[in-house]
Amino acid sequence: MYVAVKGGERAIENAHTWLAEERRGDTDVAELQPAQIREQLTLAVHRVMAEGSLYDPDLAALAIKQARGDMIEAIFLIRAYRTTLPRFGGTHPVDTGAMHCERRISATFKDLPGGQVLGPTFDYTHRLIDFKLAADGDVPTAQTGEPQNEKTPHVTEFLNREGLIEEALTEDNTPPDLTREPLEFPASRALRLQALTRADEGFTLGMAYSTQRGYARSHAFVGELRIGVVQVEMDIPELGFAIEIAELTLTECETVNQFKGSKTEPPQFTRGYGLVFGQSERKSISMALVDRALRWEDLGEDDVGAPAQDVEFVLSHGDNIQATGFLEHIKLPHYVDFQSELELVRKLRREAGATDGQEAAE
Amino acid sequence: MTEYNFAYLDEQTKRMIRRAILKGLAIPGYQVPFASREMPMPYGWGTGGVQISAATLTPEDTFKVIDQGADDTTNAVSIRKFFEHTANVATTTKTAEATVIQTRHRIPEDPLTDEQILVYQVPIPEPLRFLEPRETETRKMHALEDYGLMHVKLYEDISRHGHIATAYAYPVRIEERYVMDPSPTPKFDNPKMEMAAIQLFGAGREQRIYALPPYTKVVSLDFEDHPFDPSKAPHPCALCNAEDAYLDEVITDDEGARMFVCSDTDYCEARREAGHVGKDAI
Numbered sequence: 001m002y003v004a005v006k007g008g009e010r011a012i013e014n015a016h017t018w019l020a021e022e023r024r025g026d027t028d029v030a031e032l033q034p035a036q037i038r039e040q041l042t043l044a045v046h047r048v049m050a051e052g053s054l055y056d057p058d059l060a061a062l063a064i065k066q067a068r069g070d071m072i073e074a075i076f077l078i079r080a081y082r083t084t085l086p087r088f089g090g091t092h093p094v095d096t097g098a099m100h101c102e103r104r105i106s107a108t109f110k111d112l113p114g115g116q117v118l119g120p121t122f123d124y125t126h127r128l129i130d131f132k133l134a135a136d137g138d139v140p141t142a143q144t145g146e147p148q149n150e151k152t153p154h155v156t157e158f159l160n161r162e163g164l165i166e167e168a169l170t171e172d173n174t175p176p177d178l179t180r181e182p183l184e185f186p187a188s189r190a191l192r193l194q195a196l197t198r199a200d201e202g203f204t205l206g207m208a209y210s211t212q213r214g215y216a217r218s219h220a221f222v223g224e225l226r227i228g229v230v231q232v233e234m235d236i237p238e239l240g241f242a243i244e245i246a247e248l249t250l251t252e253c254e255t256v257n258q259f260k261g262s263k264t265e266p267p268q269f270t271r272g273y274g275l276v277f278g279q280s281e282r283k284s285i286s287m288a289l290v291d292r293a294l295r296w297e298d299l300g301e302d303d304v305g306a307p308a309q310d311v312e313f314v315l316s317h318g319d320n321i322q323a324t325g326f327l328e329h330i331k332l333p334h335y336v337d338f339q340s341e342l343e344l345v346r347k348l349r350r351e352a353g354a355t356d357g358q359e360a361a362e
Numbered sequence: 363m364t365e366y367n368f369a370y371l372d373e374q375t376k377r378m379i380r381r382a383i384l385k386g387l388a389i390p391g392y393q394v395p396f397a398s399r400e401m402p403m404p405y406g407w408g409t410g411g412v413q414i415s416a417a418t419l420t421p422e423d424t425f426k427v428i429d430q431g432a433d434d435t436t437n438a439v440s441i442r443k444f445f446e447h448t449a450n451v452a453t454t455t456k457t458a459e460a461t462v463i464q465t466r467h468r469i470p471e472d473p474l475t476d477e478q479i480l481v482y483q484v485p486i487p488e489p490l491r492f493l494e495p496r497e498t499e500t501r502k503m504h505a506l507e508d509y510g511l512m513h514v515k516l517y518e519d520i521s522r523h524g525h526i527a528t529a530y531a532y533p534v535r536i537e538e539r540y541v542m543d544p545s546p547t548p549k550f551d552n553p554k555m556e557m558a559a560i561q562l563f564g565a566g567r568e569q570r571i572y573a574l575p576p577y578t579k580v581v582s583l584d585f586e587d588h589p590f591d592p593s594k595a596p597h598p599c600a601l602c603n604a605e606d607a608y609l610d611e612v613i614t615d616d617e618g619a620r621m622f623v624c625s626d627t628d629y630c631e632a633r634r635e636a637g638h639v640g641k642d643a644i
Contacts, residue, residue, distance in 0.1 A: 008434040008435055008436045008438070008439040009434070009439045009443075011436065012436055012439055012440060076400075076404065079400040080400050080401065080402040082400070083399045083400040083401075084366065084370075084372070086372070179397075179400075180397050181397050182395035182396055182397050182398065182569040182570075183569065184395060185497060185498050186498075312496055312497060312498060316497075321400065321404075321405060322405045322406075322567045324404065324405075325404030325405030325406040325407060325409075325567060326405055326406035326485070326567055327406070328404060328406070329404065329405075329406030329407050329485070332407065332429070332436075332437050332466075333429060333430045333435050333436075333437070334430070334467070334546075335430050335610050335611075335625070336430045336431060336467045336468055336530070336546075336547070336548055336608070336610065336625055337467060337529070337530040337531070337546045337548065339548065339595070339608075339609070339610055339611055339625075340529035340530045340548035340549065340550070340594075341529045341530070342611065343529065343593060343594065343595055344525070344527060344529040347525070347593075348523050348524070348525065348527070351524055
């Protein structure tokens with residue numbers, strides 16, 4: 001006998017208590033501290049900050065702990081927190097030319113001013129499980145050298161000097177902000193870049209990869225990839241001058257892409273740009289490739305119908321918080337809509353003369 | 363941070379949402395873009411409705427939340443608790459006592475009054491979306507009142523199935539102007555949309571708000587020879603014997619036996635309290 005279902009509230013409470021227990025796991029194993037996540041799962045923390053659009057390593061580490069390591073869940077926690085924060089003002093644009101680079105490589109020049117700095121990279125490591133890591137935590141001390149204090153020039157500047165690459169457009173207008181204004185199309189490049197830097201790493205990677213495989217190929221070289229610390233400065237009205245308020249680790253990627261020319265302009269390389277919070281090479285390179293693909297219209301290229309060229313497609317589907325929310329909502333009750341479809345299908349089948357076993361049994 | 367503003371959102375955000383609501387009420391059926399905020403529940407789980415409720419609720423309000431017509435479904439419980447915590451408003455499960463009702467997929471069976479506001483959670487606000495995926499195109503179509511595509515779709519349904527094969531989120535035309543998505547309510551609820559209460563529709567992820575002022579003309583799209591049919595399961599409620607209520611089908615054993623009960627749990631309970639008895643009532 002059916003009794004109208006009650007008890008949703010208690011079920012939710014019990015589920016949440018169980019979740020908390022599962023999160024903790026076996027209590028014989030020491031509890032994970034957010035500081036450990038911040039220091040030892042740094043790249044996870046960076047991804048959460050980048051896609052959460054909030055630069056706060058401690059908070060991101062806590063979110064990862066709370067989310068049991070589910071990155072999108074952690075990003076969601078950060079986003080939901082971020083939206084409650086008041087906005088005090090805007091900072092000056094950060095100067096990535098003045099970045100204290102931990103890593104700086106160019107794939108287009110063998111050597112260049114500022115040098116090739118490999119930095120702490122997985123590149124060239126052999127991907128062999130290191131069983132020693134499970135046993136002891138001893139690390140060899142890395143050699144140190146003299147820090148370079150002069151600015152590290154951007155590779156694209158060298159090309160620009162010869163006119164070999166398109167001018168980077170500078171805009172003094174305050175860029176739009178999709179966290180404050182509804183996303184509407186057509187979207188300017190600044191808005192596209194904002195959407196891409198917050199976009200899901202996997203989605204951006206897939207889109208970028210598709211351009212490499214021929215869906216709007218633009219043959220990208222990594223002109224430069226740099227990771228390091230930049231200073232953030234902000235004008236304080238009461239002081240009347242700018243002060244440094246923070247330091248951020250950023251990853252910047254500038255791609256040098258296939259050239260084009262016209263009757264009036266000789267051939268020139270074109271640019272794609274990626275800039276991401278934290279250390280995230282994969283994301284910033286992906287972003288630069290997708291940025292470049294989305295610029296087809298500005299550059300007078302053909303729309304070949306590739307997904308990565310479609311601004312509306314890319315921007316509407318790259319946000320993993322939107323995507324996961326909508327995807328997972330289909331596990332919510334849908335009895336009512338399903339019931340209406342059930343009635344309709346039964347009716348259509350009845351009229352089509354189909355034998356419906358269920359109906360016949362009644 | 364432990365303290366949040368009344369109803370969670372800050373006042374500036376609420377003002378922005380209220381402006382969108384007012385614009386929506388001024389242009390019934392038009393989808394107003396708004397800067398939807400990330401909420402502490404996932405997109406697709408009622409964030410649009412939650413933002414409208416947050417911008418609409420006052421401390422004196424009495425709030426009711428239903429999902430699939432029921433107050434006790436998990437997401438309804440979750441949203442109700444959210445506003446109990448953040449706005450400290452009185453809540454109720456009784457339709458008549460509520461001043462603001464947030465709903466997903468149903469309109470209450472009892473007629474609403476001009477003292478009430480009905481807030482819908484909307485997943486995809488664009489009725490033309492599944493015919494044309496591009497927002498840039500669909501906005502143009504609305505601007506030009508170019509709804510031919512929708513009529514062709516309905517016509518194709520009839521030629522293929524003999525009926526319009528849309529059972530929920532059945533498109534409506536508002537005041538002979540905008541074609542509007544009523545949210546995924548069963549088409550049974552469409553005729554109720556010409557009502558005394560204000561109806562507000564919020565799509566958080568899609569960043570759209572639209573609205574219907576009281577007694578706005580709402581016409582379900584159809585053809586003269588295939589008039590709109592707000593059908594439901596041809597049974598009375600097994601618990602309260604209601605003939606006029608939308609019913610959920612419940613499977614009761616592994617032989618596939620089933621019963622039909624009101625989806626509006628408050629309506630069903632009130633009828634049972636008033637002495638109505640269905641065939642399977644305990």
